[in-house]
Every structure is written in structure tokens, then in C-alpha cells.
Amino acid sequence: MNVDVMFVTTCAACKHQRKKCEPNCQLAPYFPCTKDEDFLNVYRLFGVNNTIKHLNSVADDEKAKLVESLILEAKIRKENPVHGCLAVERKLRGEIEALEKELELVKNNISFCKKTSMLQMQKQQLEEELDRSSLALDSPFDAHSMTRF
Structure with a gap:
């Protein structure tokens, strides 16, 4: 068979x-x-x-x-027999809210760092201008003061 x-x-x-x-x-x-x-x-x-x-x-x-x-x-x-999908939705919503708050903090930190960097650059430029202007002022006085002594 x-x-x-x-x-x-x-x-x-x-x-x-x-x-x-x-x-x-x-x-x-x-x-x-x-x-x-x-x-x-x-x-x-x-x-x-x-x-x-x-x-x-x-x-x-x-x-x-x-x-x-x-x-x-x-x-x-x-x-989760009591809350089912609602428990998952609530958990995920909580995580999203926490991550949105963290993102806002990171954005604020980045903004602060950019402003600080910009202020440091402006400070450096002002110090360089001050050094140049003080050098320009110091040169004639030094020549003049040397002729007096």
C-alpha cells in the first residue's frame, strides 16, 4: 500500500x-x-x-x-487586567510629558550657552579694542614723557 x-x-x-x-x-x-x-x-x-x-x-x-x-x-x-490599554497609554503619556520637559530644559540650556558664548566673544572683542586703544594712547605719552625726563 x-x-x-x-x-x-x-x-x-x-x-x-x-x-x-x-x-x-x-x-x-x-x-x-x-x-x-x-x-x-x-x-x-x-x-x-x-x-x-x-x-x-x-x-x-x-x-x-x-x-x-x-x-x-x-x-x-x-x-494589566484592570486598566488594560489605558494603563499603557497613561504610562506613555507620562513618559512623553517628562521627555518634553527635558527637551525644554535642554533648549533653555543651549540658549543660555549661546548667549554666554556670544557675551564672551563680545567681551574679548571689547578687551582687544581696549588694548589697541590703550596702546595707541600709551605710545604718544611714552614718547612725550621720555622727552621730558
Whole structure:
């Protein structure tokens, strides 16, 4: 008996439901057998029927992004069951505000350094002008004072 045996792996959704994964399984492209944990998180939060309804509600080219969003939201909800995505948003908003304050301080520091540098350059120019003018003044007096003595 020469029969080619083809091993078909079931997707994570069918594996969880303990059923045979059909070739037209809607979840198989998005939840292969290697994504068991991702599917379980999505399943616990949304359920299989709602996940399929979500997939049917979007265009084919957007389905992968939808599943990616569902996986991310389910993972975040698992990590923070009380606040979920809101906790992440609050954390990121706090980080953004802290970084904006730091950026403002850096800008102020740069402005201060530029002003200090400009004032030092002006001081140096004034000192050079003062040295030149004092040399010009010193020369005639030295010649005159030498003739007096």
C-alpha cells in the first residue's frame, strides 16, 4: 500500500477547540500552531465567534493588521487586567510629558550657552579694542614723557 501521508498541523484555534482544522479555516492564516499563547489571549478576551465577526467586518488586506491589534490588546489586557490599554497609554503619556520637559530644559540650556558664548566673544572683542586703544594712547605719552625726563 503506497499512500502518501500528509501531516497537516492544526491551527491554534482548532487545536484549542479540539477539532480538525479545515482547509478553509478563517483563523488558520493568523493563528498557526506556533501562536498558541496569542490565540488563547485573544480567545479569553474576545472569543472565537467575535474574532471571526471582526475578521469578516474588514477588507482582506486589513485582516492581518486587525489580528495583530487583537493580539496586542489581548496581551496587554492579560498583563494589566484592570486598566488594560489605558494603563499603557497613561504610562506613555507620562513618559512623553517628562521627555518634553527635558527637551525644554535642554533648549533653555543651549540658549543660555549661546548667549554666554556670544557675551564672551563680545567681551574679548571689547578687551582687544581696549588694548589697541590703550596702546595707541600709551605710545604718544611714552614718547612725550621720555622727552621730558
